[in-house]
Amino acid sequence: MKLLAIDGNSILNRAFYGIKLLSNKNGVFTNAISGFMNIYLKHINNLAPDAVAVAFDLRSPTFRHKAVASYKANRKGMPEELAQQLPLVKELLTLMGVKIVECEGYEADDILGTLSKACSDNKDECYVLTGDRDSLQLIDDNVTVVLAKTKEDIFYTPDRFMEDYGFEPIKLIDLKALMGDSSDNISGVAGIGEKTASTLIKEYGTIENLYEKYEDSDLTKSVKTKLANGAESAKESKWLATIIRNAPVDTDIQHYIPSAPDSAGISRLLTELEMFRLLEKLGISVSEGSNSAAAEKEEEAPVIDAKVSPLTGEIISGLAKCSYLLKDGKLSVRDGDNVYTSEDEAVILDFLGSDCEKATDDAKAHYRYAMAHGRELKNLKDDAAICGYLLNTSASDYAIEKLCAEYGVHYYSENGEFADLLSIELLIKKLRSVIDKEGMTELLEKIELPLTEVLASMEDIGICIDKQGVEDFGTYLTEMIEETQQMVYDDAGHSFNIASPKQLGTVLFEEMGLPAKKKTKSGYSTNAEVLEELRNDAPIVDNVLKFRQYTKLNSTYVVGLLDKIADDGRIHTWFRQTETRTGRISSTEPNMQNIPVRTELGAQMRKFFVAPKGRKLVDADYSQIELRVMAHLCGDKNMIEAFNSGEDIHTSTAAQVFDMPSIMVTPEMRSAAKAVNFGIIYGIGAFSLAKDIGTSVAKAKKYINDYLAKYEKVNEFMETTVDNAFKDGYVTTMFGRKRRIPELSSSNKMMQAAGKRIAMNTPVQGTAADLIKIAMINVYNRLKAEDIDAKLILQVHDELILEASESDAEHAAQLLKEEMQNVYEMKVPLSVDVHTGDSWYEAKQ
């Protein structure tokens, strides 16, 4: 027999501190559960034990001994984030059929001691899994202690222990009795540390032997004195350090053979915790749990006896309402018990263009399918992924099966390949009712759903790129990279990989002896901020910075973009509508929202995004939209006035905060005001502001206080927003978009502070995102309705870009500006700058 005995508390602790805090949408933390299970599964797979016991600490108010009362008294209480995961891990293990062992008045390691001794006595094989070195005293020929470490685990057999420590495992108790252990409140012998203790144990073996012989030994006088003074403490410490091996628990290994897992129960629990990857690892499907009482009780679902037949034109014209899916060129349509399928492009296009009301799960892709063939997708009414996103902007994806499990909708896995199709109707019905209850129906119907078509069109059209120009720029960059690289090697005296922060750190801070300003988890920080400060100390720094700039431009933009040019010579980015927590859209493959602009060299890239012959690019961007949103949301008179004056907002802010006429505001004052304005949007902190504008924290604090005193309503808005966020667990934008903030329920101060900043920032960033989305829809519809030869092609958060015919460019520019400025009646005017040009670079002037 082989037993795996696990120190549940120790492994859970290790998992908790080793993985960043994660939580589900209800704010239940899951990182320790996930880490624990990873460690657990790894060892189950490696060791294939016959029996498993997971031990947990359990202490009642009556301790088994007086000394125990103070024992571990100074150990910090478990943080709330970890404490709430403890019962969940136990529940999960129980559902998995794994035996949990707890014993009133005993700690987990006492239970491990007892079980491992039983194994030893019966010549059974025992593996003790723990993160705590104390348990190494349990090692013998039958007992191996597996020490779980962050990187790799150590399998401690008697030989391995001897190799590391130089004495037998059992003597670890004596070692601890001498050196003590502050985390366990074991005092040891005062003045004796690890080194001395280890030497003494190697020579004398046990403290009993040591105390018998030390007086006549050749130990130094000081050590002898320490031993003499600490004699009593040493004995008590040895007692405390000894793991109990006869705790009253079942020592029959047979008892710990796991029973059959409750798959449905596991599925239910992990679905509620949103731990889908773990579920997958356990080989259980999400739907297994949905038949019994789910977290959200599953609603009655009819049995569907699906009749499958090919889709025809006749059927299409008879459809009034349906749900459908379209993936990899395969269409499946559901109308009641009837399922129609087709892989015929013409049939699919006819279906998409029909008047039938449609519900699906990836509308944008289907709009693109139709557009790519010069056809339309008509009467699209619902998109399950979009609905899922509005209800929880933090999920990693919005697969039908997951959403069903999460919202207690029956998932038709019994219908095999049509499970998704048959499930989507009830799923959407459910999602719609929750969206309605949460007041987001208008957001869905007026903004998100119409936007799917706009984004599809933008992706479909794409932006024209000057391939030759990019290639030439790449050639230039490659030359510059080689040149700067050589200069760095010359400065360093040898070649190395400059792109490796580790190697660069060694060269700069060890070989060349430059002062290291900051550290990261894994070594010296070498980021631009640090290097900037060292620029005057050594020429290598400047060359490294240049190297970084050139390689970044080359690999991310030149090489990256060339790789994405489609056959039509254009770049078709993917806009992601269900990605960001705040409601912004994101762009990938390639990311068209982070094309360089801030440095002159980088901005050159924008010269290669062009309008084809006979056409123009029209670029319009909102000026200070987030600050204007803030002014509107809080209604502060002074701030509104500042915007109404039409003068530069940062100058205006400086004038108001420093209480002087605008004409007397210096560039320094304006720049400080600008930094404070940014800080206000992000959720201000004096330290970061000070760093940003290079002043003292005290001065930064004063700037903030003066600002908030001048703009009272801003202050008030921040406070009420944060208060409400604590109360509700979420914040909302002007158009009802929600973001849950589980960080606020963290007991970690840093984490909670971050939650507050999120609470302050999201309504502002999110409302700005709502506004530009509405503008996009209006622009799209007007261009279409008025038959203007211009199309939206890009959105960069506060900026929209059109490609227009030369003749319509001016008209389109006017329309664009008008729609953006008038998107919504605000307490301050929205201001838009618009330019036209042959390239993005020109149109952005």
Add this chain to the structure above:
DNA sequence: GTGGTCACG
């Protein structure tokens, strides 16, 4: 897969 770095709003 994660961390460091850096591009954008």
Add this chain to the structure above:
DNA sequence: ACGTACGTGACCACT
């Protein structure tokens, strides 16, 4: 005592 502003995505090195 600690670490430090919001939201993204891509690339590289390293485990």
